[in-house]
Amino acid sequence: MNIKHNPYLDVQKAAQLYSEKDGVEVKYVCTSSTSNYGASAADIFFRETPHPEFGNRYFGLYNDSQGRLMITNADRIEDLNFDMVEVNDELHYSQHRHDFRGVGNGVSIDGGRDYFRVAFIDRDSFTRKTLKIKDGVFVETVSINSP
Numbered sequence: 001m002n003i004k005h006n007p008y009l010d011v012q013k014a015a016q017l018y019s020e021k022d023g024v025e026v027k028y029v030c031t032s033s034t035s036n037y038g039a040s041a042a043d044i045f046f047r048e049t050p051h052p053e054f055g056n057r058y059f060g061l062y063n064d065s066q067g068r069l070m071i072t073n074a075d076r077i078e079d080l081n082f083d084m085v086e087v088n089d090e091l092h093y094s095q096h097r098h099d100f101r102g103v104g105n106g107v108s109i110d111g112g113r114d115y116f117r118v119a120f121i122d123r124d125s126f127t128r129k130t131l132k133i134k135d136g137v138f139v140e141t142v143s144i145n146s147p
Contacts, residue, residue: 001091001138001140002089002090002091003030003084003090003091003092003093003138004090004091004092004103005028005030005031006031006095006101007028007031007043008031008041008042008043008061008062008063009043009061011028011043011045012028014028014043014045014061015027015028015045018045018047018059022047022051024047024048024049025047025048026045026046026047027045027046027136028043028044028045029044029045029046029058029077029133029136029137029138030043030044030077030082030093030133030138031043031044031095032044032077032080032082032093032095032096032112032113033095033096033097033112033113033114034060034072034074034076034077034080035076035080035113036080036113036114037097037114038096038097038112038113038114039096039097039098040062040096041062041095041096041099041112042060042061042062042072042074043060043061043062044058044059044060044074044077045058045059045060045061045074046058046135046136047059048135048136054073056073056074056075057075057136058073058074058075058077058078058136059071059072059073059074060072060073060074077133078132078133078134080113080132080133081113081130081131081132081141082113082130082131082132082133082138083109083111083116083128083129083130084109084128084129084130084131085103085107085109085118085126085127085128085129086126086127086128086129087103087104087105087107087125087126088104088105090103090104091129091131092109093109094109094110094111094112094116095112096112096113096114097110097111097112097113097114097115098110098112099111099112100117105120105121105122105125105126106120106121106122106125107119107120107121107125107126108120116128
């Protein structure tokens with residue numbers, strides 16, 4: 001699956017830092033709101049084993065309104081749907097409810113985990129897919145050929 005991500009941070013550097021710090025492999029998963037109504041997103045990371053102190057397997061890194069790097073439990077990410085469009089063999093998703101973005105071929109998406117809105121010139125220029133995250137990996141749940 002060729003999913004196009006738009007992370008905020010250097011996610012390879014962050015994954016390496018937390019892998020070394022925690023002594024377990026940490027990998028980047030996506031950049032998303034962790035709620036249906038979230039108007040901002042975090043870079044989401046996954047570890048196979050629960051954190052020994054906090055018990056979560058997913059965590060999010062984001063900058064708060066004062067520019068400070070913050071960390072949050074992101075285990076809820078597995079409960080959410082990712083409505084995506086496939087354009088030119090790349091899957092694209094909106095990161096949060098106000099993340100309107102053009103993805104190519106005259107196709108734009110919006111809505112994050114809250115709603116799915118797609119604008120397009122040619123209905124045949126994309127395929128709609130719904131994915132979920134399970135154990136740190138995107139898995140396809142539904143494919144729809146029209147909006």
